Amino acid sequence: MLGKLTLIREGLKADGMARHGSMMAFFGLAGGFFSYLYQLTMGMLLTPVQYGILFSLTSLFAIIMIASQAIQTSLAKFTSKFRAENSLGKINYLWRFSLKRSLLFGAALFLVLALLTPLFSRFLNIDNQLYPLVLFSSLILAFAIPVNYGALQGLQRFFPLGFSTALWAFLRFAIAVSLVYLGFKLYGGLLPFLIANIIVFLITLSFLRDLGRVGNEKCEVSGLFSYAGLAFLAIFAFAVLTNIDVVLAKHYLSPENAGNYSAISVLGRIALYAPMGVAVAMFPKTSELFEIGRGQRSVLRNAMLLTLLLAGGVVIIYWLFPDFIVNLLFGSKYLFATPYLFKYGLAMFFFALSFLFMSFFLSRNQTKVAYALLSAMLIELVLIIFFHASIAQIVDIMLISGALCLAFMLPFYLRLRR
Numbered sequence: 001m002l003g004k005l006t007l008i009r010e011g012l013k014a015d016g017m018a019r020h021g022s023m024m025a026f027f028g029l030a031g032g033f034f035s036y037l038y039q040l041t042m043g044m045l046l047t048p049v050q051y052g053i054l055f056s057l058t059s060l061f062a063i064i065m066i067a068s069q070a071i072q073t074s075l076a077k078f079t080s081k082f083r084a085e086n087s088l089g090k091i092n093y094l095w096r097f098s099l100k101r102s103l104l105f106g107a108a109l110f111l112v113l114a115l116l117t118p119l120f121s122r123f124l125n126i127d128n129q130l131y132p133l134v135l136f137s138s139l140i141l142a143f144a145i146p147v148n149y150g151a152l153q154g155l156q157r158f159f160p161l162g163f164s165t166a167l168w169a170f171l172r173f174a175i176a177v178s179l180v181y182l183g184f185k186l187y188g189g190l191l192p193f194l195i196a197n198i199i200v201f202l203i204t205l206s207f208l209r210d211l212g213r214v215g216n217e218k219c220e221v222s223g224l225f226s227y228a229g230l231a232f233l234a235i236f237a238f239a240v241l242t243n244i245d246v247v248l249a250k251h252y253l254s255p256e257n258a259g260n261y262s263a264i265s266v267l268g269r270i271a272l273y274a275p276m277g278v279a280v281a282m283f284p285k286t287s288e289l290f291e292i293g294r295g296q297r298s299v300l301r302n303a304m305l306l307t308l309l310l311a312g313g314v315v316i317i318y319w320l321f322p323d324f325i326v327n328l329l330f331g332s333k334y335l336f337a338t339p340y341l342f343k344y345g346l347a348m349f350f351f352a353l354s355f356l357f358m359s360f361f362l363s364r365n366q367t368k369v370a371y372a373l374l375s376a377m378l379i380e381l382v383l384i385i386f387f388h389a390s391i392a393q394i395v396d397i398m399l400i401s402g403a404l405c406l407a408f409m410l411p412f413y414l415r416l417r418r
Helices: 002-015 017-045 048-064 066-084 088-123 130-136 144-154 158-184 186-190 192-207 209-213 222-252 255-268 276-291 297-320 322-363 369-386 391-417
Strands: none
Touching: 017 048, 017 158, 017 255, 017 276, 017 297, 048 066, 048 088, 048 130, 048 186, 048 222, 048 255, 066 088, 066 144, 066 222, 066 276, 066 322, 088 130, 088 144, 088 209, 130 186, 144 158, 144 192, 144 276, 158 186, 158 192, 158 276, 186 192, 192 209, 222 255, 222 322, 222 369, 222 391, 255 322, 255 391, 276 297, 276 322, 297 322, 322 369, 322 391, 369 391
């Protein structure tokens, strides 16, 4: 047993997964901490009805932002490829090319969604159409920041990457609390998305300023678009799997129950978000090893170990102390959430492992994993549409969907082992 633990420790040191995975997990936890402080303080400072509106809008926004995650993944993939080739000029060209187009895309998407605001408001039963409009204004820079994130990730500059992501969460929290305290109410919870985007965009630009000194080497980007298409489909399916339940709960449940479901989701998702930094650190490592023809399974194994420790620890705490956790973080306002915390956390545990596998397969150009995730997403949507009478039903569906999502990853892993 001791010999096996020694081998694991040596493996973690050899591929840098321990240091970089722990660093990104720390920043991920820091960002998650401030994200949950944001959710918790909004839950305390706003009424349950206002909080239900806020959380349904931000969950819808997370689905809209799926394209940004695909952008970051694609940039990280091709940056790591050019890094393996020692072609910094190509990285500079790719970064600048993507940055210009992402700014145009963000501005265009904001204009389109601004026109569709009445439809979103009607579907979510929101009286004030300015609420979604304020949130959508942050889209102008929302796709440029992931371009910078992707370049930093592919270059394996994990400290500036992690710092930037954690800083964004801190800014959103601090600005939101200040604005709500000053009397801006729900607007105060939505405006920080735009303000934090402006600040973090400028900071990430400064982290990449040295790329301008390596020259511009024009490279073919057609492969980027074909890869990005299926990467987008995979990330889209995963984001819908882990976010659409809150949007549909707001649509189907009463305002009070929707607020309670939001509290369950905020706490339960800690099991998903806590180990996400491990997958972020793993991705460029396995991608670079794949490009130079070396094995990647040891890196995946070490990343799985860290993910199990982080996500599993959260779920065990929810199993043992659900009442204490809900009381500590939300007080008596959301006690109805207590019976569902462990089950929802377990669902997020399954999704956390699925996210790790998805990241690994995408780093190896196994983009067909998108179809497996899409299948799990469709099953979840159908189940919620037909069974949504109570919080208990939707939580059970999330648990089933998480288990199915992980099961759909297994054929790809077994094919790798063969």
